[in-house]
Amino acid sequence: MSYCVNCGVELAETEKNCPLCDTEVINPRSPWQEPIDSPYPTAYEVAVPLNKSKVATFVSFLLLIPILVTLLSNLIANGEISWSLYVVGAIALVFVVFLFPMYFKKFYTARFIFIDYLALFGYLALIQYLAGGKWVMSIGLPLCISSCGFTWLFFALFRHPKSTTILVRLAIMLISLGVYVMAIELTLLEHFGNPFELHWSYYALIPCAALAMALLFLDSRKDVKEALHKRMFLK
Amino acid sequence: MKVIDSSEKANVKWLKVDNAGKIYPAARRGDWTALFRVSATLNEPIDVDILEQAQRTTLKRFPQFSLKLKSGLFWPYLEIIHGSPELQIDVANPCVRMDLSENKGFMLRVRYYNKTIALEVFHVLSDGSGGMSFLLTLVAEYLRLKYGADIPRDNNILNCADEPKQTEVEDAFERFVGKVTQSRSEADAFYIKGTKEPMDIIHVTSGVIPVNEILSRAKEKQVSLTEYLTAVMIMAVTKIQLDTYKGKSFERIRKKLKPVKVSIPIKLRKFYPTNTKRIFASYVNIGIEPRLGAFTFNEVLKAVHHQMGVEVTEKNLNAKFSTNVIAERNKLLTLTPLFLKNIALKMVFNMVGDRKSSTVISNLGNIVLPEEMQKYVDRIDFLVGPLSRNRVTCAVASYKGKLVVNFIRTIKESMLEREFFTYLVKLGIPVKLSSNSGY
Numbered sequence: 001m002s003y004c005v006n007c008g009v010e011l012a013e014t015e016k017n018c019p020l021c022d023t024e025v026i027n028p029r030s031p032w033q034e035p036i037d038s039p040y041p042t043a044y045e046v047a048v049p050l051n052k053s054k055v056a057t058f059v060s061f062l063l064l065i066p067i068l069v070t071l072l073s074n075l076i077a078n079g080e081i082s083w084s085l086y087v088v089g090a091i092a093l094v095f096v097v098f099l100f101p102m103y104f105k106k107f108y109t110a111r112f113i114f115i116d117y118l119a120l121f122g123y124l125a126l127i128q129y130l131a132g133g134k135w136v137m138s139i140g141l142p143l144c145i146s147s148c149g150f151t152w153l154f155f156a157l158f159r160h161p162k163s164t165t166i167l168v169r170l171a172i173m174l175i176s177l178g179v180y181v182m183a184i185e186l187t188l189l190e191h192f193g194n195p196f197e198l199h200w201s202y203y204a205l206i207p208c209a210a211l212a213m214a215l216l217f218l219d220s221r222k223d224v225k226e227a228l229h230k231r232m233f234l235k
Numbered sequence: 236m237k238v239i240d241s242s243e244k245a246n247v248k249w250l251k252v253d254n255a256g257k258i259y260p261a262a263r264r265g266d267w268t269a270l271f272r273v274s275a276t277l278n279e280p281i282d283v284d285i286l287e288q289a290q291r292t293t294l295k296r297f298p299q300f301s302l303k304l305k306s307g308l309f310w311p312y313l314e315i316i317h318g319s320p321e322l323q324i325d326v327a328n329p330c331v332r333m334d335l336s337e338n339k340g341f342m343l344r345v346r347y348y349n350k351t352i353a354l355e356v357f358h359v360l361s362d363g364s365g366g367m368s369f370l371l372t373l374v375a376e377y378l379r380l381k382y383g384a385d386i387p388r389d390n391n392i393l394n395c396a397d398e399p400k401q402t403e404v405e406d407a408f409e410r411f412v413g414k415v416t417q418s419r420s421e422a423d424a425f426y427i428k429g430t431k432e433p434m435d436i437i438h439v440t441s442g443v444i445p446v447n448e449i450l451s452r453a454k455e456k457q458v459s460l461t462e463y464l465t466a467v468m469i470m471a472v473t474k475i476q477l478d479t480y481k482g483k484s485f486e487r488i489r490k491k492l493k494p495v496k497v498s499i500p501i502k503l504r505k506f507y508p509t510n511t512k513r514i515f516a517s518y519v520n521i522g523i524e525p526r527l528g529a530f531t532f533n534e535v536l537k538a539v540h541h542q543m544g545v546e547v548t549e550k551n552l553n554a555k556f557s558t559n560v561i562a563e564r565n566k567l568l569t570l571t572p573l574f575l576k577n578i579a580l581k582m583v584f585n586m587v588g589d590r591k592s593s594t595v596i597s598n599l600g601n602i603v604l605p606e607e608m609q610k611y612v613d614r615i616d617f618l619v620g621p622l623s624r625n626r627v628t629c630a631v632a633s634y635k636g637k638l639v640v641n642f643i644r645t646i647k648e649s650m651l652e653r654e655f656f657t658y659l660v661k662l663g664i665p666v667k668l669s670s671n672s673g674y
Contacts, residue, residue: 007653007656007657007660008657008660008661009442009656009657009660009666009667009668010665010666010667010668011667011668011669012667012668012669014669015668015669015670015672017672018668019438019440019649019652019668019669019670019672020440020649020652020653020656020657020668021649021653022649037349039669040327040439040669040670040671041324041325041326041327041348041349042327043324043325043326043327043348044326044327044328044435045326045328045331045435046435047266047331047332047434047435048434048435052265
């Protein structure tokens with residue numbers, strides 16, 4: 001009969017360590033021995049999570065139906081594969097965005113966002129290839145990069161809710177939204193060969209920045225926060 | 236209220252999933268199924284062939300356990316399966332997620348190891364009492380076949396020579412539903428965080444306590460055994476919560492403290508004349524508000540005793556389950572296709588689910604077996620599988636003067652068991668522990 005020196009509970013003869021605190025049982029009068037009759041089985045059920053990948057594969061097969069139908073109709077009607085590639089590309093995009101992450105146990109936010117935008121860029125490139133024009137490198141690429149950064153920032157900020165206060169996070173979001181809008185305008189200016197003079201993105205940037213400053217100010221001033229709370233409390 | 240003739244035979248081809256059971260199919264995840272386990276340890280190693288025969292006859296007597304989960308257009312339903320599942324060799328990690336596509340679709344598994352016969356059941360089929368009735372009937376059949384033991388049968392240990400009865404397969408929620416509903420809103424409880432283990436690591440810590448030791452103390456305080464254990468559990472959880480803010484003054488942490496609540500399943504069979512073996516249980520969340528200050532054990536005991544007194548009444552429990560049954564009858568909800576319902580139910584479950592309690596203590600009570608059976612059965616265990624969010628659960632059953640307290644845990648840290656058992660030891664109640672930690 002042994003007791004845990006740390007917890008004071010009596011331990012069954014089968015216990016080598018205390019199940020509560022892991023302290024080793026040292027009883028000079030009855031040293032621990034491998035139990036002949038273990039109260040618990042030694043076999044062990046190995047379980048892996050029921051895979052979401054099965055669902056993903058099933059849906060992927062379902063998606064093959066519209067792909068085949070459009071390819072076939074295109075081939076029969078036009079004697080070549082042309083417009084059906086739009087559909088194929090779009091379905092491929094759906095696969096990458098929604099089904100591809102289901103093959104992973106964890107949700108790797110940054111990597112998946114990057115892959116999604118890469119796929120989007122690929123689809124845009126396909127559209128340019130099919131429809132002609134010269135815009136994918138000058139508009140598509142910069143927009144994909146800036147949107148990717150913006151989306152990532154959005155997820156990163158709201159993933160660890162306790163790292164900063166909500167006001168600071170909102171302020172960062174607002175500033176980056178302003179910068180993002182500016183990046184869009186610059187991209188368009190570059191593409192159309194206009195001089196780098198901002199016209200309309202100011203209208204987004206200035207209020208965003210002003211509001212962000214106000215939020216940061218609010219976050220730093222306890223008395224203002226309190227005054228606001230006093231005037232606007234709900235319960 | 237519909238009256239059921241107790242001798243009316245059951246003709247089960249399929250059953251609707253009852254009100255309490257509906258949440259489980261929707262809430263289950265790839266790595267989690269709501270399971271519970273009851274097991275009996277005999278005084279001799281198990282004879283597998285005989286156990287197989289016993290399982291066959293028992294399953295015939297319990298059609299409500301030979302069911303397969305199917306999806307209808309609007310609601311899930313349970314379809315009878317003929318035959319029996321394969322017996323499984325017991326494992327060290329009980330209540331691991333059940334894959335419903337395996338085991339011929341059966342939602343139970345009968346396992347054996349050495350001298351133990353164990354039954355693990357997906358909660359959609361039944362509750363602890365129903366499961367225990369199945370297990371005891373299985374063991375009685377086993378003993379009959381093995382030793383020719385003549386065990387008297389009753390409403391708990393059923394006679395397998397009889398036909399299944401309608402009252403045993405009935406949806407008692409539907410029969411006893413009332414007209415009054417009540418609000419379900421409740422504050423979220425403190426949640427024991429910890430380092431999650433992989434889904435197939437399940438720690439079992441089992442404490443054996445002499446019933447008279449603990450019962451005399453409970454009587455001294457004029458509370459029931461469940462109330463006494465709940466109070467100890469609340470003390471343990473409260474200490475864990477305070478320890479998470481170690482080094483800070485109470486005034487600084489006061490606002491951050493959350494209510495400590497323990498969910499206690501309540502048998503409804505005690506209140507209503509039914510012998511259903513399907514789910515017929517409700518629960519109450521009993522606890523304290525640590526923001527009010529430090530509670531002494533006596534204060535917690537008092538709080539638990541009086542809260543139980545208010546909550547565990549037929550009227551209150553009826554309003555509680557009627558709320559769910561009436562909500563389910565909503566026309567719009569009924570007409571929503573099942574897959575949408577499942578999404579909605581899952582969302583509700585994730586938002587509410589077991590957030591309202593810090594852990595669960597399920598007490599199956601004192602199990603008394605007929606003399607002819609008792610001499611073969613040494614020990615009875617009850618385990619509640621891990622919950623969706625709360626990763627430490629506690630299940631209790633007493634038999635032959637011993638109270639067996641089983642903790643199941645899917646986090647690395649054993650703090651709750653430690654606080655709970657050491658608190659009992661400090662109260663002067665001896666505890667003998669064993670665990671599956673060696674595997």
